[in-house]
Amino acid sequence: MEKLLALIFVYIFVENFVLMRFFGICPFLGVSRKMETAVGMSMAVIFVMTISTLVTWLLYTYLLEPFNLLYLQIVAFILVIASLVQLVETVLRKISPTLYQGLGIYLPLITTNCAVLAVALLAVQEEYSLLESLVFAISAAVGFSLALIIMAGIRERLELANVPKAFQGTAITLITAGILSLAFMGFKGMLSI
Amino acid sequence: MNNMLYAVAVLGGTGIVFGVLLALASKYFAIESDPRVETIREILPGANCGACGYAGCTNYAEAVVEGKAPLNACIPGGSQCAREIAAVMGQSVEEVAPLAAVVFCIGDREKAAERFIYHGIEDCAEAEKYCGGAKACPYGCLGLGNCVRACPFEAISMGAHGLPLVDLDKCNGCGLCREACPRKIIQILPKSEAGHLVLCNSHDRGKSVSRACTVGCTACRICVKACPREAIAIENNLAVIDLERCDDCGECAKACPQGTIHPRRRVAEQSRARVG
Numbered sequence A: 001m002e003k004l005l006a007l008i009f010v011y012i013f014v015e016n017f018v019l020m021r022f023f024g025i026c027p028f029l030g031v032s033r034k035m036e037t038a039v040g041m042s043m044a045v046i047f048v049m050t051i052s053t054l055v056t057w058l059l060y061t062y063l064l065e066p067f068n069l070l071y072l073q074i075v076a077f078i079l080v081i082a083s084l085v086q087l088v089e090t091v092l093r094k095i096s097p098t099l100y101q102g103l104g105i106y107l108p109l110i111t112t113n114c115a116v117l118a119v120a121l122l123a124v125q126e127e128y129s130l131l132e133s134l135v136f137a138i139s140a141a142v143g144f145s146l147a148l149i150i151m152a153g154i155r156e157r158l159e160l161a162n163v164p165k166a167f168q169g170t171a172i173t174l175i176t177a178g179i180l181s182l183a184f185m186g187f188k189g190m191l192s193i
Numbered sequence B: 001m002n003n004m005l006y007a008v009a010v011l012g013g014t015g016i017v018f019g020v021l022l023a024l025a026s027k028y029f030a031i032e033s034d035p036r037v038e039t040i041r042e043i044l045p046g047a048n049c050g051a052c053g054y055a056g057c058t059n060y061a062e063a064v065v066e067g068k069a070p071l072n073a074c075i076p077g078g079s080q081c082a083r084e085i086a087a088v089m090g091q092s093v094e095e096v097a098p099l100a101a102v103v104f105c106i107g108d109r110e111k112a113a114e115r116f117i118y119h120g121i122e123d124c125a126e127a128e129k130y131c132g133g134a135k136a137c138p139y140g141c142l143g144l145g146n147c148v149r150a151c152p153f154e155a156i157s158m159g160a161h162g163l164p165l166v167d168l169d170k171c172n173g174c175g176l177c178r179e180a181c182p183r184k185i186i187q188i189l190p191k192s193e194a195g196h197l198v199l200c201n202s203h204d205r206g207k208s209v210s211r212a213c214t215v216g217c218t219a220c221r222i223c224v225k226a227c228p229r230e231a232i233a234i235e236n237n238l239a240v241i242d243l244e245r246c247d248d249c250g251e252c253a254k255a256c257p258q259g260t261i262h263p264r265r266r267v268a269e270q271s272r273a274r275v276g
Helices: A002-014 A025-030 A035-064 A070-095 A097-103 A106-112 A114-125 A130-158 A170-187 B002-028 B035-043 B057-065 B078-089 B124-129 B146-150 B176-180 B206-212 B222-226 B251-255 B264-275
Strands: B099-103 B156-158 B164-166 B186-190 B196-198 B232-234 B239-241 B261-263
Touching: A002 A130, A002 A170, A025 A106, A025 A130, A025 A170, A035 A070, A035 A097, A035 A106, A035 A114, A035 A130, A035 B002, A070 A097, A070 A106, A070 A114, A070 B002, A097 A106, A106 A114, A114 A130, A130 A170, B035 B057, B035 B078, B057 B078, B099 B164, B146 B156, B146 B176, B176 B186, B196 B239, B196 B264, B222 B232, B222 B251, B251 B261, B261 B264
Parallel strands: none
Antiparallel strands: B099 B186, B156 B164, B196 B261, B232 B239
16 A cells, blocks of 8 residues: 555656656647646546556566567557557547547547556566556556646746747747756655655 | 467467457447538638637538538638538528628827837737726727737738738638627628728717827717718717618718718728738
């Protein structure tokens, strides 16, 4: 139990996937323009990360490891994540159009998100149990969402700020992201696993 | 050797399992979509301006096919678009009159007084929040270009003296500028160059209007008396011309002591010349 709580804290704050490990920078910069899209993307990431980690963990433990096929890890994981997202999308569209509409374009987009693959790879590399892997995946996704939503909030305000011409657009976004990352360094060393 | 076989078997097996799952899912969870939605979406201009009241062209197309939306709701597409949609749907449709935006303020920086120099954010809504904007007239155009930024068709540009100019060739009356203007100075009228308009938005009393602006309507009633067809009425301290009754005789424009009334033809010519 203690380890699970530690996992949650560490992967939301101390080892935040975006701000400390620099995974998933593309969606972090791409969809953080508006709060609405940031929330949509966050929900989709939480959803996909949890499901894909569950399946990749099973695949790793019951197929790859017994057959000594660890070198196939990345290929197999990508295969699983891509088809899984596709499958979930098809099913979701039929049984829950509201959720499908809510997640929208972000669901297929995050198939190729490195953060999703990283969670799957790290879960087996750190030799987490199935439950630990799931908690790890959810916390990493929540950490990603936290970073994305904070960023969206800042950027909505930046829209109305008087930014010097040379810093307008991507420049000020990257500077903001850097400062945000520095702020998260404050958590460094508080807890480790 | 065995190792290689395992690799092929595991990866191939996983691939086949997921392939079959995907195939089954697409069969059992298939959604029937109407091919007409796609056809109508291609007819529509694709600007996603939202003038029809739906979020985008695709949403509108879906609503049309479901019979929820009128066939002629697409304002940018005009009657041409409505006819094509009607042909797809097998229905007939009445003509849509083309519309255009008109800016009801001619008090530019030279003609209208300013109370202070505004150095804030270039945004009309923000300026309005700051002591009601720099203009002495609380109804006049703030000239910071929210309408210019709102227009998806680049039909509005900011003129030299801080008033927006509407390019009538590009404007299709979608009304996004009207929504963007915090003072609701822009109105959407039928796209025609006939008739005269009182180009003022001020509901203040005559005295405050003439203090704030040299071309504002003071509701002096001279035009009401001058009009031979009784097309002009004073509503809430502002003269309003009924375009259906106006026969473009121009008596009101001649009589107006402030020079607030202009023929639409001249407005169009001026904006054409300046946008040029």
